[in-house]
Amino acid sequence: MEQTKPFYDFCVPFNQDDKQMRAILNELVELGYKTIAVDQSFDHSKKDAGKRGSEMFPAPHSIEHLRKEFADKLRILQRITILYVDANLSHAMSVSYNLRKFNLIAGQPKTDAALTHCCTTFAGDIITFDPVAGSRLLVNRKAYQVAVRRGMFFEIKYAPAIADSNNRKDMIKLAQNYSIKGKSKNIILSSGAEHEFQLRGPYDVANLAFIFGLSEDQGKNAVDRFCRQIFLRAESRRLGKTIMFVKGNGPIVFSDSSGEDQSEAEDDEMDGVVTEMSKDGDDEQETDTKPANKRLKVA
Numbered sequence: 001m002e003q004t005k006p007f008y009d010f011c012v013p014f015n016q017d018d019k020q021m022r023a024i025l026n027e028l029v030e031l032g033y034k035t036i037a038v039d040q041s042f043d044h045s046k047k048d049a050g051k052r053g054s055e056m057f058p059a060p061h062s063i064e065h066l067r068k069e070f071a072d073k074l075r076i077l078q079r080i081t082i083l084y085v086d087a088n089l090s091h092a093m094s095v096s097y098n099l100r101k102f103n104l105i106a107g108q109p110k111t112d113a114a115l116t117h118c119c120t121t122f123a124g125d126i127i128t129f130d131p132v133a134g135s136r137l138l139v140n141r142k143a144y145q146v147a148v149r150r151g152m153f154f155e156i157k158y159a160p161a162i163a164d165s166n167n168r169k170d171m172i173k174l175a176q177n178y179s180i181k182g183k184s185k186n187i188i189l190s191s192g193a194e195h196e197f198q199l200r201g202p203y204d205v206a207n208l209a210f211i212f213g214l215s216e217d218q219g220k221n222a223v224d225r226f227c228r229q230i231f232l233r234a235e236s237r238r239l240g241k242t243i244m245f246v247k248g249n250g251p252i253v254f255s256d257s258s259g260e261d262q263s264e265a266e267d268d269e270m271d272g273v274v275t276e277m278s279k280d281g282d283d284e285q286e287t288d289t290k291p292a293n294k295r296l297k298v299a
Contacts, residue, residue: 004075005034007202008227010104010126011079011157011190013039014061020195025066027196029073035227037079037104038063039192044084044092045110057082057098077231079104081128087117094123104234106155115139119147125234126153129174131160131167131192138174144182151233153226154178157192158200158208175212184214188230189222 015021060078080102105124109115161168193199202223209219
């Protein structure tokens with residue numbers, strides 16, 4: 001099984017500038033994060049008409065040099081966020097080879113129809129929203145419950161809320177909708193930070209969850225346990241059905257417990273017989289003594 005360590009940040013936008021990217025990764029290491037995901041966006045609504053039958057999703061960015069540099073400090077995953085407006089991308093996702101190269105797949109709907117599809121049918125792991133226009137799309141109760149049953153998680157980004165007060169209002173409105181419609185179930189908190197000064201430590205992020213209507217346990221799980229569940233679900237989606245072989249190092253001893261069970265059953269039966277016999281003897285003694293007492297009283 002793949003090993004990951006807390007804490008998690010599943011939305012670190014990719015930056016072409018390696019210097020800026022290294023600064024963000026170094027800051028994440030200093031803050032105590034162990035597993036992160038480099039995010040790559042793709043707008044499906046702006047696809048070319050001629051690419052309907054071919055591979056339309058981009059290949060992951062090359063970050064092998066960063067993985068080698070931070071091998072002992074960070075587990076770096078790759079994530080793609082798909083922006084779309086309708087359900088026409090389902091077939092393209094099912095036949096895409098490039099999507100299998102990403103560790104995580106997130107959906108960012110632009111319309112109400114896309115939001116319903118994202119909660120009910122989308123073959124991904126995370127449902128996220130644009131910090132600027134995300135408050136215009138509010139999920140309903142039924143779609144929220146379906147997404148939770150499917151194992152989908154809703155993402156809240158805190159860096160845009162720190163950088164801009166208008167985005168802060170929109171994100172709080174979105175989080176309150178999650179609290180009203182689904183009691184803030186399956187919520188994760190990610191940074192979405194484009195600069196290292198927008199990052200916060202995992203404990204600060206867990207405390208920041210109170211602003212978004214999450215409880216103390218939900219705030220801790222949003223940067224730890226829920227992210228681990230997303231990773232395991234994504235790995236099972238990527239690998240599909242697998243076969244596991246178990247090999248023992250030492251000798252294998254097979255114990256036959258049928259004889260022991262039979263002897264224990266016989267002992268239980270004998271104990272039951274003895275107790276019944278003792279009860280019968282006590283009853284006979286009582287019946288013998290009672291008439292004698294009566295005779296003595298009469299005499």
